[in-house]
Amino acid sequence: MHKYLKILLFIPFLLFACAIATAQVKLPQPSPESMVKQTIGLTDITIKYHAPGVKGRKIFGGLVPYGKLWRAGANEATLITFTDELFLNHERVPAGTYSFFILPESDSVWNIVLNRDTTLWGLEGYDELQDVAYLRVTPKKVAFHETMQFSFSDIGANTGNLNLTWENSQVSVRIETEIEKKALANINEALAKAAPDDWYIWAQCADYMVAHRELHQKALTLINKSIAIKETFFNTWVKAKLYALNKEYEMAADLTAKAIQLGKIEPETYQTYARDIENAHNSWKKRKM
Numbered sequence: 001m002h003k004y005l006k007i008l009l010f011i012p013f014l015l016f017a018c019a020i021a022t023a024q025v026k027l028p029q030p031s032p033e034s035m036v037k038q039t040i041g042l043t044d045i046t047i048k049y050h051a052p053g054v055k056g057r058k059i060f061g062g063l064v065p066y067g068k069l070w071r072a073g074a075n076e077a078t079l080i081t082f083t084d085e086l087f088l089n090h091e092r093v094p095a096g097t098y099s100f101f102i103l104p105e106s107d108s109v110w111n112i113v114l115n116r117d118t119t120l121w122g123l124e125g126y127d128e129l130q131d132v133a134y135l136r137v138t139p140k141k142v143a144f145h146e147t148m149q150f151s152f153s154d155i156g157a158n159t160g161n162l163n164l165t166w167e168n169s170q171v172s173v174r175i176e177t178e179i180e181k182k183a184l185a186n187i188n189e190a191l192a193k194a195a196p197d198d199w200y201i202w203a204q205c206a207d208y209m210v211a212h213r214e215l216h217q218k219a220l221t222l223i224n225k226s227i228a229i230k231e232t233f234f235n236t237w238v239k240a241k242l243y244a245l246n247k248e249y250e251m252a253a254d255l256t257a258k259a260i261q262l263g264k265i266e267p268e269t270y271q272t273y274a275r276d277i278e279n280a281h282n283s284w285k286k287r288k289m
Contacts, residue, residue, distance in 0.1 A: 031050040031051055031052040031053070031073070031074035031075060032050065032051055033048070033049075033050055033051075034048070034049055034050065034051045034149075034150070035047065035048045035049075036150050036151065036152070038152040038155065038160065040086075040152075040155060040156075040158060040159065040160045040175055040177050041157065041158035041159075041177035041178075041179035041182065042084065042177070042179055042182040042183060042186070043082060043083050043084040043086055043177040043182070044081075044082075044083040045080070045081070045082055045083075045086075045152075045162070045175065046080070046081045047078065047079070047080050047081075047100070047150045047162075048078070048079045049072065049073035049078040049079070049100075049148075049150060050073045050074040050075040050076070050078075051073065051074070051147050051148045051149065052073065052074040052147070052148055052166075053146050053147050053148075054144075054145075054146050054147075054166070054167050058167075059166060059167040059169075060104055060107075060139075060166075060167060060169055061104075061107070064102075064104060066104050066105055066106055067103075067104075067105060068103070069101050069102075069103050069113065069123055069126065070101060070102045070103070070104070071099075071101060071120075071122050071123065072100050072101055072102045072164060073148065075121070075122075076120065076121050076122075077099040077100070077101075077117075077118065077119075077120040077121070077122075078099065078100040078101075079097055079098070079099060079100065079118055080097070080098055080100045080114065081096070081097040081098075082094075082095050082096065083095060084177065084178070084182060085178070086175060086176060086177045086178070087174075087175070087176040087177075088112075088114075088133060088135055088173050088174070088175060089135045089136075089137070089173055089174050090174075090176070091133055091135060093114065093132060093133050094132070096116075097118050098114040098115055098116060098118065098132060098133075099114070099115040099116075099117055099118055099120055100112070100113075100114060101113040101114075101115065101126075102164070102171070104139070107139070108138060108139065109136065109138070110136075110137050110138070110139050110171050111134060111135060111136055111137065112133070112134075112135040112137055112171070112173055113131055113133070113134055113135075114131065114132050114133040115127075115128075115130045115131050115132065116130040116131075116132055117130045135173055137171045137172065137173060138171070139169045139170065139171045140169070140170055140171075141168055141169065141170075142165060142168060142169065142170045143168070144167065144168055145165045145166055145167060145168075147166075148164070148165070148166035149164075149165050149166070150162065150163065150164055151163045151165065153172075157179060158176060158177045158178070158179035159174070159175060159176050159177070160174075160175045161173070161174060161175065162175055180212075183208065187205045187208065190205065191205060191222075196229075197229060197230075198229070199226045199227075199229035199230040199232065199235060200226070200234070202222045202223065202225045202226035202229070202235075203222075203223060203226040203232075203234055203235040203238055205219075205222050206219040206220075206222040206223040206226065206235075206238050206239075206242075207238045207241075209222070210238065210241050210242060210245065213245065216242055216245065216246065219238075219242055220239070220242055223235055223238050223239045223242065224239075226238075227239065231262065232262055232265075232266070233259040233260070233262035233263040233265070233266070233269075233270055233273070233277070234259075234269075234273070236255050236256075236258050236259040236262060237255070237256065237259040237273060237277050239255055240252045240253075240255035240256045240259060240277075240280070240284075241280075243255065244280070244284055249284045249285075249287040252280075252284045253281060253284040253285040253287075256277055256278075256280055256281035256284060257281060259277050259281075260277060260278060260281065263277070
C-alpha cells in the first residue's frame, strides 16, 4: 500500500510540472509578426515578416552594414509568395515562395535577392546557388519610419510597386503580371465547366473580350451561344458593344433598343446598366444615319 500511495502522491506533482513546462505567457514581441497581401491582375502576392524598430539606432550602414546580406526583417527569413509567374523589375520570376533578402552596397546602391530556401533563420545556411532573382534598386530618402514596413503602391490593372521602408530609406521593385494569359486560361476553364443553361458565363467571358479587338470574333461566337441559351438585356448589350466597336452602328442601335425592352423584364438588375445602354443607344442611333 505504501508504494501505491507514493505513486498517487507523485501524479499531481507530475501534472503540475508538465503544465509549468508547456504554459506560455503571450507578451508583446520586440519585432512583431506582420503580413501584407495584394492582388495585382489575377496574381496574389503575400509577404510574411517580423518588423523590427529603429529604437534610436543607426540602421543602414550601422545595424545593417553595407556589403552584407540582410534578412529584410527579424527572426526567421522574410517570405514572399507569388501565385503566378510574374516580372520583378522586368526579370521573370516563377510562381512560388521565396526568402527575401536585401544587400545594401552603399547609400545609393542596394540589391534585392530572392532565394529558394524558405527554412532559413537569418543567414544561417544561406546558399547563393539557390538564388532565383538578383535585382539592383536605388534607395530614396523618405520621412522617418520607426517600424520596418512592407507596402504596395501604384496598383494598376496588372502592375504595381512593392516597397520596403525603414528609418529614412525606402526601396521599391516594379511588379508586372501577365493578366491576359491567366484571364484567357480562366475563361477556357470556366466555359469547359459551364452548365448547359448557364447563359451568363458565356456573356461574362464575351464581355471581357470587348476591350480586346483581336478577340472580337471569338467574343461574337460566345455571345451568340449565350443568347441561344437565353436572350437577356445583358447579353444583348454585350453583342451591341461588339458591333459598335466594329463601326456597325445600325446593328448596334437595334440591339440596344432590344436590350432596353428586355430590361423591363428584370428592372432591378437593369438599373445598374440603364444609363450606359440608353446613352449608347442614342449615340449609335445618330451615327447610323
